[in-house]
Amino acid sequence: MEALKRRIKTDGRNLGGGILKVDGFINHQVDPDLMQACGRELARRFAPARATKVLTAEISGIAPAFCAALALGVPVVYARKQRPITMPDQVYLTLAPSHTKGLSVELIVSPEYLRATERVLIIDDFLATGQTILGLARLAGAAGAAVVGIGVVIEKTFEGGREALRPLGVPIEALARVADMRDGRIVFAN
């Protein structure tokens, strides 16, 4: 998606160590028009998957997942990292190793909103090691639901996430694929 890549080139920053700072338009401050365009493009690419629900993880997955769900006309569920008091005692819970935090986080979804009949499209802001998305896929699996696709705004191709997700056997789409961040550069894959 060219508008996204241009924005990453203009406003993204390579902080070193594989860390891409895009918090001016994606995950602290959000540019709503750009994010809506991302959601529409993800919805277009996954239209054949006939998803009935979008699933993401709080926090920074919420905006892109919401926009994809809006464009697809289906509800979006964001997995919580802490169980709110409004959630039933029986939940789907899995642990996902957090790449940037160096520990595991819980991902929790209420069974009320993830059913065995569901066709789940997983959306997140980043695909890096793929651990969060694998956790979301486990939650869908625990519910007996089918994962029908995985879409992300930005993929870092050098962190192995796509390979980690391949066993799921579903289409994976990234709107911008960053292939190289060595020496301060931000190089997109072809």
Place this chain on the structure above:
Amino acid sequence: MEALKRRIKTDGRNLGGGILKVDGFINHQVDPDLMQACGRELARRFAPARATKVLTAEISGIAPAFCAALALGVPVVYARKQRPITMPDQVYLTLAPSHTKGLSVELIVSPEYLRATERVLIIDDFLATGQTILGLARLAGAAGAAVVGIGVVIEKTFEGGREALRPLGVPIEALARVADMRDGRIVFAN
């Protein structure tokens, strides 16, 4: 907003102790069409305030704030509760007592995205005691920015939030005002 009130009547649940469960359409699973309608209505009500930025707190403020920002055509910033590694060392930080969690949470905004020239519209999902919104107003104040309005999806009028926010001297709008939750009921204010 009648569509919202109907939905609360249909799908909301009074869990007792003043807890309103709306996680089927607002803050775990989100109905994108309803949320977009909420955002548009908040944008309509605050059009005269000429906001240049929407400010909210992660997590459940993100969806309504995003929708209001999309409708207003301005960026949205969500205050983080943990400082991500992409954030500079110098940040705006305040503590907000958490009503439902029984402890204080940090609210953190990068100075990169909150400037003294900004006209800030604060949006959240709930107005209860008002403590989170007061925290967001302190962050705006620390940046030297002007708060020009406060909008929420649901207000619980019996928890004193509107009174707590009155000293800010800005318009406060709620799309649904719940006035009484005693005896399992959900009664809207007139």
